[in-house]
Amino acid sequence: MRATHISRVQGAIGLMLLLSSPFTLFLTSGSVPLAVGKAVLGAVMLADYVVSHRRELGRAGSRRTGRFLASTVLTTLLALGVLVALNVLAFQKNRRFDLTREHIFSLAPQTRETLAGLKEPAHALALIPPTHPSYGELEELFRRYHEAAPETFHYAFADPHREPALAARYQLKDGQTLVVVSRGDSEDAPHTILPLPFEQELTNALLQLEAAGTQKVYVLEGHGEWPLETPNGPRGPGDGLSELRRQLLREGYRPEPLNLLGLKEVPRDAGLLIIAGAKEDYTAPEVAALRTYLGEGGRLLYFTDAGTTDGLGLFLADYGVQVDDGVVADSQFNAGNPFVLVSNFFGKHVITRPLQERAFNVQLPTVRSLTLFREGFLPGVKVEPVLLTSPYAWVETRPQEDTTPSDGEKMGQLTLVAAASRDTRGADHRRFDEARLVVMGDSELLLDPNWGHEPNRNLVMNALGWASHQAEKITLRPPNRETSTLELGRGQIQLLRFVATDLLPLTLLGVGLAVWLSRRDR
Known part of the structure; x- marks a missing residue:
């Protein structure tokens, strides 16, 4: 490109920079130094x-030169106008994309369903x-909740130092912070108080407030x-x-907790019972109470x-389920140990539908398999598998001695949850109106060290939701997300906004203008 062309391009870009400096100050970064620069x-x-084209500008009265200068100025102004319009449109029709590995800027399905179900x-x-x-x-968290439910979720902020009456009402001491979540518009509306919450705590607070008759x-x-x-023992928890x-x-x-010993029936206020890893036999009266309860x-x-x-x-x-002896092993679908199963083989039951949609892997250590009967149970019973093994599993009857399938051992795709x-x-x-029973061949997934495994936690809580006839609780809960954010200062944010919404678009427009001017003079 000749020097004349380069200087023309330079002049056009200079005009764009000069005219767009107010745009930088008021619409993009808001930085005075960047705008002045x-x-x-x-x-x-x-x-x-102007200096390098003073002769040409001196002849600006000529028709051709004047027309060229006018078209250049108009083109620059039009390009800036298009840039401003696109940025305003992008601001008004803002659409966000969450590209983080843990989706930390997206609401979990349970949160969205909870917000949609607010009465x-x-x-x-x-x-x-x-x-x-x-x-x-x-x-930012409140804003996402409000965007998901603009009619039913509202939020506000108050500075405890400027609102001493509010601070006194909630007994807030100097330096403390809290969030009050309430349901309804009346002054005596039920509410719950939280420390600064993450998504899981805020969603659970909404669930607690929305639950009618816990x-x-x-x-x-x-x-x-x-x-x-x-x-708590001498060696820790x-x-x-x-x-x-x-x-x-x-x-x-x-x-x-409930001990059935000495009771003739399960208390009438029981919404649901949990038997978590019993190791001794229930007595005949206790079994009778359970049978009557179901x-x-x-x-x-x-x-x-x-x-x-x-x-x-x-x-x-009586309900079509038998717990098999032995321990299930799997030579292919395991976590490095054939007795620690990893399964993504789900039945058609509603309990595991959300897990299947997200392709979650459930992990069960030393699990027992279940046999589902086709006959011989109480009239009207319907039983179906919820979670199964891979086709390569078997029931190992001698787990301390052998880790390979032997003759006579049950093999194939086995039921783990029914x-x-x-x-x-x-x-x-x-x-x-309906008795509901969920049988799982492993209770160790309930223990504190294992509760953090997201698929297992959702499997258990979804089973609770199904058994208690609460379809809205068959979902995926907010995970214990690993924070992967990048902390930026105010100056860094201004610079990033300037580059993304100002410098980069102007550079592209300048390059396009340079190409156009170069081809025009050929």
């Missing part, structure tokens, strides 16, 4: 063009000063079951279900373990 650079480039408006009031490090993150969940004890409260208990509370259940439309989640007996075999057989139901609308002393 653009204006100065544009003025220098334009001045250089009354929910309000979140954050008592936090604007200078707090978490202010921006919390505002269901009581009894976790049975007295037969070696895993305790609802994790015990033992094995327990503290994390499961917290999850139940978050989702609107009321978990309590016969009246009760709900039960049953978890067992390898090498244990609990005397409930005939009771489970669900049974039975219509009980005609039962005496009916509790619910």
Whole structure:
């Protein structure tokens, strides 16, 4: 390209920089130094063009030269106008794409379903000063909730230092922060108070407020079951279900321990029972109480373990399920140990539909298989598989001695989780219209160290949702996400915005203008 062409391009780009400097100041970065820098650079480039083309500009009165200069100026102004219009349109029709590995800027399916199911408006009031490090993150979280449910989720911020009455109302001490989530518009509307929440805590607060008549969940004890409260021993915490208990509370259940010894029936306020890894036999009166409970439309989640007996075999057989002896092994679908199964083989049951859609892998250590009967159970019972092994699995009857399939051992695709139901609308002393039972061949997935595995947690909580007739709780919960954000200062954000919405588009327009001017003069 000749020097004349280069100087013309330089003049055009200088004019664009000069004219777009107000755009930089008021619409993109808001940075005064950047705007002034653009204006100065544009003025220098334009001045250089004027000096190098002073003769040509002196003849500007000629028709051809005047027409050229006018067209150049108009083209530059038109390009800037298009740039401004595109940026304004992008701002008004802003669409975000979450490219993070853990989708930390997207709401989980459970959150979206919870917001869609709100029957009354929910309000979140954050008592936090604007200078707090978490202010921006919390505002972004609230904004996503409001965008998902603009009619039913509203939020506001209040500075405790400027609103002492609010701080006193919630007994907020100096330096403390909290979020008040309430349901309804009345002054005495039910509410819950949270520390600065993540998505899971905020969604669980909405679930708790929305739950009408919280269901009581009894976790049975007295037969070696895993305790609802994790015990503390001399060597640290033992094995327990503290994390499961917290999850139940978050989702609107009321978990309590229950010993059936001496009771003639399961308490009438039981919304659901959990048997978590019993290691001793239930007595005949206890089994009778369980049988009566399901016969009246009760709900039960049953978890067992390898090498244990609990005397409930005939009771489970009434609902078409038998727990096999031995431990399931799989030579291909495992976590490095053939007895630690990894499965993404789901039945057609609604419990695992969300997991199947996301292609989740459920991991079960030392799990027992189940045999589903085709006959011989109570009339009206319907039983179906929920989770299965791969076709390469087998039941190892001597896990301490052998890790390969032997003659006589059960092989093929085995059932690991099953669900049974039975219509009980005609039962005496009916509790619910349908009895529901979920049987899982492993109880260790409930323990605190294993509860963080997202697919397992959703499998258990979805089974609870199905058994308790709460279809809205058959979903995927907000995961314990790994933070992968990049912290940027205010100056860095301004620079990034300037490059993305100002410098880069102007550079592309300048290159296009240079090509056009070069070809025009040929």
